[in-house]
Every structure is written in structure tokens, then in C-alpha cells.
Amino acid sequence: MRLTGVLCVRENTHYRQFKTMWKSYKFKEQRLKLPLPLQEKNVEIIRGKDFLRGLDTKQVVVAAEPDPVPTPSLKKHPNYHEKPALTYTNEIQFIEGKKQACLLTKSREMEGVPAGILRLMDTLELPDVNSTIQKYIMNSQVWDPTNVKLTKRIDKEKIGYKFREFGIPRERAMLNLMTDLVRLFVSMMNLYPSARENRRLLTRPFLGSHYRYKGDLINIRARSEFLISSREFLPCFADTDAVKESVDYTIPDMHPVNPTIDLRMENLYSEQNIPAFRVPFEFDKPQTLFHLNKDLSKLVHRQNRALMFLLGYAMAAARRKYGDDVTDLPEPICVQCVNMNEATLNFTFFQLNTMDFSSDSGVKNFVWFDSGNHLFAKHLTKPWLKDPEFKINRYDSYSEEPLKKLLAVVMYGLSNL
Amino acid sequence: MAASMVVGRKLLKLSSTLVFRAQEARLLSSQVSVQEDVKYPPIRGKYPPGEWPKNEEDMHPDVCWEWYDKGQEFRSLPTIQERLDHMESTYFDKDYGVHTYVYPSLNLSPNSLEFQQFVTKTALIEGMPNVYNLLDVQKDIDYLTPLLKEKIVMNTTLMRRDKNNFISKRETSHEFIKDIMMMVITCMGGKYRHLVESSLNEQVDIHAHWNRYKVERLLPQEKRYQTYWSPDKITIKPSHSQYNHCFLSQGKADLLLRTELPLPEFVSMNDELSTKEYPPFDYFPNQHRTRRQWKKLKVSPGHNFGDPNSFGYLAVLNSNDDKWLTNTRSYPRGVVHNMKRGWGMNNMFLWTVAQAHYQGFNSYNNITYPFTSQGIITDGKRYTFMAYQLNTLHLWKDDAAEPLVNLCWHKDNQKLYDTVEDGEVKGFNEEVCAQLLKFFLIRPAERGYDLRPTLPEDSTDRIKKNAWIEDKVEIVEEVEEIVFDES
Numbered sequence: 001m002r003l004t005g006v007l008c009v010r011e012n013t014h015y016r017q018f019k020t021m022w023k024s025y026k027f028k029e030q031r032l033k034l035p036l037p038l039q040e041k042n043v044e045i046i047r048g049k050d051f052l053r054g055l056d057t058k059q060v061v062v063a064a065e066p067d068p069v070p071t072p073s074l075k076k077h078p079n080y081h082e083k084p085a086l087t088y089t090n091e092i093q094f095i096e097g098k099k100q101a102c103l104l105t106k107s108r109e110m111e112g113v114p115a116g117i118l119r120l121m122d123t124l125e126l127p128d129v130n131s132t133i134q135k136y137i138m139n140s141q142v143w144d145p146t147n148v149k150l151t152k153r154i155d156k157e158k159i160g161y162k163f164r165e166f167g168i169p170r171e172r173a174m175l176n177l178m179t180d181l182v183r184l185f186v187s188m189m190n191l192y193p194s195a196r197e198n199r200r201l202l203t204r205p206f207l208g209s210h211y212r213y214k215g216d217l218i219n220i221r222a223r224s225e226f227l228i229s230s231r232e233f234l235p236c237f238a239d240t241d242a243v244k245e246s247v248d249y250t251i252p253d254m255h256p257v258n259p260t261i262d263l264r265m266e267n268l269y270s271e272q273n274i275p276a277f278r279v280p281f282e283f284d285k286p287q288t289l290f291h292l293n294k295d296l297s298k299l300v301h302r303q304n305r306a307l308m309f310l311l312g313y314a315m316a317a318a319r320r321k322y323g324d325d326v327t328d329l330p331e332p333i334c335v336q337c338v339n340m341n342e343a344t345l346n347f348t349f350f351q352l353n354t355m356d357f358s359s360d361s362g363v364k365n366f367v368w369f370d371s372g373n374h375l376f377a378k379h380l381t382k383p384w385l386k387d388p389e390f391k392i393n394r395y396d397s398y399s400e401e402p403l404k405k406l407l408a409v410v411m412y413g414l415s416n417l
Numbered sequence: 418m419a420a421s422m423v424v425g426r427k428l429l430k431l432s433s434t435l436v437f438r439a440q441e442a443r444l445l446s447s448q449v450s451v452q453e454d455v456k457y458p459p460i461r462g463k464y465p466p467g468e469w470p471k472n473e474e475d476m477h478p479d480v481c482w483e484w485y486d487k488g489q490e491f492r493s494l495p496t497i498q499e500r501l502d503h504m505e506s507t508y509f510d511k512d513y514g515v516h517t518y519v520y521p522s523l524n525l526s527p528n529s530l531e532f533q534q535f536v537t538k539t540a541l542i543e544g545m546p547n548v549y550n551l552l553d554v555q556k557d558i559d560y561l562t563p564l565l566k567e568k569i570v571m572n573t574t575l576m577r578r579d580k581n582n583f584i585s586k587r588e589t590s591h592e593f594i595k596d597i598m599m600m601v602i603t604c605m606g607g608k609y610r611h612l613v614e615s616s617l618n619e620q621v622d623i624h625a626h627w628n629r630y631k632v633e634r635l636l637p638q639e640k641r642y643q644t645y646w647s648p649d650k651i652t653i654k655p656s657h658s659q660y661n662h663c664f665l666s667q668g669k670a671d672l673l674l675r676t677e678l679p680l681p682e683f684v685s686m687n688d689e690l691s692t693k694e695y696p697p698f699d700y701f702p703n704q705h706r707t708r709r710q711w712k713k714l715k716v717s718p719g720h721n722f723g724d725p726n727s728f729g730y731l732a733v734l735n736s737n738d739d740k741w742l743t744n745t746r747s748y749p750r751g752v753v754h755n756m757k758r759g760w761g762m763n764n765m766f767l768w769t770v771a772q773a774h775y776q777g778f779n780s781y782n783n784i785t786y787p788f789t790s791q792g793i794i795t796d797g798k799r800y801t802f803m804a805y806q807l808n809t810l811h812l813w814k815d816d817a818a819e820p821l822v823n824l825c826w827h828k829d830n831q832k833l834y835d836t837v838e839d840g841e842v843k844g845f846n847e848e849v850c851a852q853l854l855k856f857f858l859i860r861p862a863e864r865g866y867d868l869r870p871t872l873p874e875d876s877t878d879r880i881k882k883n884a885w886i887e888d889k890v891e892i893v894e895e896v897e898e899i900v901f902d903e904s
Contacts, residue, residue, distance in 0.1 A: 131884065134884055135616065135885075137886065138723075139618070142721065142723070143616075144720070145618075145719060145721055176617075176618065179617060183602055183613060183617070186599075186603040187605075188606075188607070201600065202596070203596040203599055204578075204595075208577075226599075277571075278575060278576075278577060279575065281571075395885075397888070
């Protein structure tokens with residue numbers, strides 16, 4: 001044992017013991033011996049220093065470094081195009097709101113809800129599901145065990161208050177509620193034999209679609225939560241007379257700004273045609289889409305997204321049915337979408353009448369926006385107040401009416417109702 | 418002078434106390450003469466009621482009384498939320514927590530299945546319990562099998578789920594499993610109401626803790642420090658020298674289904690199977706990656722307290738979740754197979770223990786009826802099925818005092834299909850398909866006895882609720898008509 005600096009530090013815990021040990025103990029270094037098997041084999045042992053002295057360092061040749069791997073260039077990719085295309089994905093928001101979305105999709109905004117769905121809302125009876133739906137809401141908001149730090153909140157009543165909140169994140173709560181609602185309402189739909197034979201529920205479908213807007217190529221890509229696809233398309237929302245009348249209608253424009261201003265430019269793309277299935281399939285006609293916006297976007301942007309994705313699905317399905325060259329469709333194609341907030345349900349209905357987007361004149365497509373159906377109200381905490389009522393999130397004013405609308409949307413197009 | 422003052426004060430005190438005691442004695446004697454039949458407190462036996470380990474080195478009779486008193490303390494609390502809070506607040510320190518073994522649910526050390534069986538006290542049984550053979554669901558299975566084949570074709574070839582879409586391996590298999598689950602629920606939801614009324618959660622953490630016999634309990638660190646400097650002053654409590662230790666663990670499930678009523682019990686507690694032998698184990702737990710740490714105890718069975726759907730129905734574990742389970746080359750053959758089996762067994766054990774805690778039981782109050790739940794481990798193609806039955810929570814007793822054993826049925830690593838070619842499934846295994854569907858079609862039923870027997874009858878937890886959110890009240894604004902003078 002050598003008396004090194006580490007042992008002599010006064011902060012050492014065994015300092016006192018070590019001192020007494022050092023006085024009594026006398027250390028003797030043992031000499032190194034060769035192990036027996038090495039002695040029997042007569043192995044020569046050389047010291048490391050002696051071995052290094054004998055070497056000539058100049059003789060040793062160092063291998064040359066390998067060439068660096070060249071970074072793959074984009075231009076060699078098979079999907080590379082010199083003329084960039086415009087792409088629309090889930091992250092994009094339109095600055096002009098509904099007006100810009102209507103211009104891009106060449107559609108006329110109609111009032112209220114389509115007549116077929118209004119008729120179903122009166123005739124269909126919702127069974128007693130209030131307790132199960134309240135369970136779903138509580139499972140999404142209160143009983144879920146996740147407890148993570150939430151994003152920073154700003155309250156207009158008390159600006160400058162520093163929130164430090166833990167709980168269930170927003171996107172998780174929304175996903176829980178949507179899967180539960182789909183679980184209940186699709187199982188209600190499947191009670192009818194026509195639905196069981198013709199319709200299928202898909203989870204996380206992929207959409208890849210494209211169209212040409214005034215000479216520019218626009219790609220649409222999305223991944224939604226659920227899709228109900230079928231053997232047949234939905235029956236039309238509006239009559240043929242309304243389609244003929246739409247020639248006279250002019251869409252309000254946003255001159256001097258081009259409506260494609262918010263879309264992203266990309267050089268790597270391929271002209272896809274995928275309405276959830278890559279190749280034609282028995283059940284590949286899209287009907288009802290369930291889409292979730294997980295970011296903190298406003299209601300207008302949610303509806304715009306739903307409209308763009310519905311256009312994508314309709315275009316992809318129409319191209320499979322009629323080919324690429326058709327301008328005005330002989331039979332219009334209808335699709336509908338349900339998108340959600342934490343507590344509200346929004347519906348979008350779309351009818352594709354033309355595939356001709358080269359000019360603003362001619363036949364227009366139709367769109368119905370129905371938004372603001374509050375399922376319940378959520379009152380957030382106000383911790384700066386002393387009343388214990390404001391220390392916990394409160395939930396009240398539960399209403400059944402959006403569920404009736406949802407039932408009508410899911411059941412629309414079924415025979416033998 | 419000062420010393421005499423002190424002595425004088427002491428004498429004064431003594432005299433005053435003596436006078437007071439004399440007065441007290443006089444009063445007492447007058448009372449005793451009035452009371453003729455005096456009642457004494459009951460004499461404590463050597464051991465508390467029930468069966469206890471008889472070896473005094475393992476567990477001293479005083480320790481047995483300590484465990485018994487804690488159990489009575491829990492029973493006196495009327496609600497379950499209070500019991501959960503009491504467990505957290507009284508039995509661990511605020512800063513340090515409890516000295517426990519942190520037991521990994523996925524054990525990476527090879528050949529550790531016997532150790533895991535010992536710690537959870539489970540006996541593995543090959544095959545499935547007899548409950549599934551008695552089900553009369555052949556019609557529904559015949560209806561669902563072509564739909565399941567269609568789903569396989571859709572998910573593998575037709576729909577776009579691949580690396581080009583920037584989706585991880587875990588996510589693809591998660592979506593595949595969820596797709597199959599939603600298909601079964603939506604097709605059968607009208608007939609089997611428990612599928613719709615249950616609650617479904619994704620990516621849930623499960624926590625539980627328990628005590629196990631035959632693992633040495635060391636002295637806490639503060640006490641050991643005292644022994645080094647002044648060994649005479651210390652008095653060791655009997656609870657510090659007992660022969661069991663706390664274990665804490667955390668699991669993870671990909672998808673959870675919970676129902677309001679429990680599943681039927683697979684085997685009764687009086688059956689021969691529930692006293693089956695399990696492998697003994699004599700090594701130190703540190704050999705198998707379970708280390709002692711100061712941790713805070715936590716229990717959660719996949720939901721917060723208050724949910725009426727509090728009984729476990731089905732847990733799906735994604736085997737593509739962890740790189741160790743998929744990386745079969747890093748270990749010799751069969752080791753990963755055992756590792757996967759142990760992973761499933763641990764997760765099922767943790768889940769049932771946590772369920773028992775949320776019904777009012779804990780390691781001081783043993784369960785009075787078996788807890789059952791089902792589990793599947795898949796990546797979409799290969800399936801292992803598990804059915805777990807929790808028979809005891811008194812794992813801290815030796816085998817003579819508590820002969821009951823927890824049971825785990827399992828069917829290992831079977832392929833559902835081989836390949837998909839030209840839109841057709843080849844090598845489809847109908848046995849696996851039937852077993853998979855039976856896991857959804859078995860109905861939870863009422864057991865016929867009280868499910869929360871430790872609670873008092875007037876407890877607030879016994880009240881059943883149907884509504885949690887108030888209905889919308891339409892407010893009608895009344896505007897007073899103002900009549901102006903015509904002049």
C-alpha cells in the first residue's frame with residue numbers, strides 16, 4: 001500500500017481508523033512470480049518498456065482514412081420533380097378562413113344541414129344512452145390515470161398568473177372520447193343487416209390524393225382516426241336542379257391574394273390516388289370520416305381541414321370510378337365528416353359535382369357546415385379565488401341533442417330503416 | 418447555597434405529589450366499594466386470530482400482533498379513498514419513501530422465470546381454464562372468422578401501414594390490434610352489451626406493491642448508524658427483524674378493457690389446483706436485477722378512483738413495444754420466449770393486485786374471493802394467451818400458514834396465419850382465432866356475494882351512481898314590457 005494523496009485527505013471518512021492502522025501495519029511488497037503453466041511451457045517474458053524500445057516507430061504504417069460517404073442528393077430520388085407541387089397537410093391553416101377553402105375547393109356554402117339528415121333526425125329515436133355517454137366523458141376527463149405536466153394556459157380574467165397544472169393532456173382526452181363514441185354508434189349501426197353486409201370500419205386510414213387548381217398541382221395527404229367505407233356511395237345531399245342552378249352562382253374571391261398562398265412547396269412527390277386502399281377493393285367507397293385535430297386550432301380551421309380532406313377522398317374515389325378526364329360528374333359523389341373538440345361535435349357534408357378546377361365558372365360543388373354542438377360544458381379552474389368551487393375542473397350542462405345528429409349522420413344512406 | 422436551594426425545591430415537589438396521590442387513593446377506594454363486579458380487559462393470546470407462521474425466527478408473535486392491528490386500523494376506515502391515502506401517508510416518509518425492492522416487470526436477466534414465479538407466488542399451468550370450453554358461442558365465431566380474415570388482408574397488404582409513411586414498428590402493430598378489437602366490439606356490441614359499456618384506454622401504466630416471505634429485511638439506515646456509535650442505547654423494534662420484504666413494480670399495457678362486473682372465477686379456492694406447487698428459490702434478488710431503493714408506494718389499476726368499471730376484463734400487451742422482446746438474436750433460443758412469458762405473468766399479477774386494492778383489500782386484509790382477468794401478448798401475427806387468478810395477497814406468510822397459490826394459465830406463441838398472397842390468407846390457424854374471439858365473448862357475471870365485504874354497510878362507496886354531469890338548464894330571459902306614456 002502506498003501513502004497517496006487520496007488517503008491523506010482529512011475529509012476521508014476512515015481517516016482516524018487509517019491513522020491507527022498505518023502505525024501498526026507494516027506493508028511488504030510481494031515479488032511477482034511466473035504462474036506454473038507458463039513456466040512449464042518456457043514462455044519468455046519481456047518488460048513492456050523494453051519491448052517498446054526495440055521498435056522503430058518510423059516503420060509503422062498508418063492506414064489511410066476511408067473516404068467520407070457522399071450524402072444522397074435529392075435530385076437522384078425517383079420521385080424528384082423540377083417543378084414543385086403544392087401540398088396540403090394537417091398542419092396548414094388558411095388566413096382567410098372559410099372563403100379561401102371554398103375558393104380552393106370551388107364550392108358553394110349551403111345553409112344548415114342537408115334535407116336527408118334533417119328527415120332522419122326526426123324519425124330515428126335515440127335509445128337511452130345517457131349514463132354510458134356520461135361514463136365516456138368522465139373516462140376521458142377525470143378517470144384516465146395519466147398525470148403529466150400540461151401546456152401553459154392564459155386566463156383573460158387574470159393575466160399574468162403562473163399556472164402549474166398536471167393532468168390528462170388535451171389530445172388524449174379527445175382520442176378517448178372519440179373512440180368511445182365510435183364504438184357505441186357503429187355498434188348501433190351494425191344492428192341493421194344492410195350495414196353489416198355492406199359497411200366496414202377502418203382505423204387510422206391514409207389519404208393520398210391530388211388535383212389541378214388553375215394549372216397548379218395540389219397534393220393532399222392525411223391520416224385520420226376512423227373511416228366508414230362501403231360498397232356504394234352515399235345518396236346525394238342535393239337535387240339535380242340545385243346543381244344546374246349553381247352555374248349562376250359566383251364564389252366571393254380574395255383578390256389580390258392568390259388562394260394557394262398558405263400551401264407548402266415540395267419537389268419530392270408522386271401523384272397518389274389512395275382513398276384508404278392502395279388498389280381497388282370491394283369496400284373502397286368512402287362514406288363517413290372521423291377526424292381529430294390535436295392542436296389548439298380554432299373552429300374555422302377545423303372545418304376547413306375537414307373540407308379539404310373530404311375533397312381529397314371524393315376526388316380519389318371519383319377518379320377510380322370515372323377516370324381522369326371527366327369534368328362534370330354524371331352522378332355526384334357525397335362524403336361527410338365528424339370532427340371534434342374536447343366537448344363539441346362538428347359536422348361537414350360535401351358533394352362533388354365537378355372535377356374541373358381550371359376556372360371559377362361553371363358547375364360548383366356544395367358544402368354544408370354544421371358546428372358548435374356542445375355535448376357538455378367544461379369550466380376550468382381559477383386558483384386565485386378562495387372559493388373551493390374554483391379549485392377543481394367542473395363539468396355541467398350535459399345535452400343529448402348532438403348525439404341525435406350523430407346518430408342520423410352514421411345511419412344516413414342505409415336501406416330498410 | 419445554590420445546591421441546598423435545588424434540594425429544597427425537589428422536596429417540595431415530592432411532598433405535593435404524595436399528598437395528591439393520597440387523596441386519589443381515598444377517592445378510588447370509595448368507588449371500588451360501590452362497584453361489585455369488576456370487568457378486566459380481555460387477555461391477549463400468544464397469536465392473533467387466524468393462521469400465522471409458527472417459526473419465531475421468521476416472525477415473532479409481537480410482529481404478528483402488529484400486522485393484525487394494522488389490518489384492524491384499515492378496517493375502521495369507512496371509504497376506500499381514505500384507505501389508499503392512509504397507506505400512502507402513514508407507511509412512508511415524506512422525503513425518502515419506503516425501502517423496497519424495485520421489481521422490473523420485464524426482467525432482462527436470462528433464466529429468471531423461476532425467480533419471478535417465486536416473488537409473485539404463481540404456478541404456471543399450460544392450456545386454458547375449463548370456463549372457455551363451456552361457452553356456447555360457435556355461431557358468433559363462425560360469423561366473425563371471415564371478417565377477421567378480411568381485416569388481416571386489409572392491414573397487411575391493402576391499407577398503407579409501412580415505413581414509407583414514417584410509422585414505427587410499435588405503432589403499426591398497435592393499429593392492427595386496435596382495428597381487430599374495434600371490429601369485434603362494433604359487430605358484437607348489440608348482443609354482448611359489456612363490450613360497449615366497458616371503458617377502453619390506450620397506453621396505460623399499472624402500479625402495485627406487495628410483501629413477500631423469505632426475503633431478508635434489513636435494518637433501516639438510521640438505526641444502523643446509531644448502533645455504530647452507541648450500541649447500548651438502541652432498542653430494536655420487532656418489526657425490523659422480520660423475514661419478509663416490500664416489493665414495488667410498474668407495468669404497461671397497450672390496450673385495457675374494464676367492466677363493471679367481474680369475470681367468473683376460473684377455479685374455486687377450495688380446489689386442489691389452488692394449492693399447486695411452485696418452484697422454490699433461494700438466491701439473493703440482486704442477482705435478477707431487482708435492487709433495493711427508497712421509493713414512494715403507488716397503486717393504480719389503469720384508472721383513477723371513482724370509476725364504476727373497476728374490474729379488469731382484458732389487457733393487450735404489444736410485444737413490438739420493447740426492443741429486447743423483438744431482438745431474439747442477442748439471447749440464445751428460448752430465453753426470449755421465457756422472458757415474454759414472465760413479462761405477461763408479471764403484468765397480470767400487478768393488475769389484479771391493484772384491482773384488489775381498489776375494492777378495499779390490501780396486504781393486511783386478505784382477499785375473500787379470487788380476482789380474475791385475461792391477457793394477450795401479440796404483435797398482430799403471433800399470439801400468447803393468458804388467464805390469471807389471484808388467490809391471495811398474504812404473500813408474506815410462509816406456505817404452512819397460507820397454502821393458497823396464485824394461478825396463471827397460458828398458451829404460448831402461436832401463429833394466427835403464415836402469409837397473405839393474392840388477397841387470401843394462407844395457413845390460417847382456427848384454434849387461435851377461436852381462442853382470441855372467446856376472450857371477447859365471455860360474459861362477466863355477478864358472483865353472488867358481496868364484492869366489498871370489508872366496507873361497513875352505510876359506507877358512501879356502496880351507493881350506485883347513474884349520472885355524473887348535470888343536465889343542461891335552459892334559461893329563459895324575461896324582459897319586462899316598458900309602457901311609455903303616449904303623451
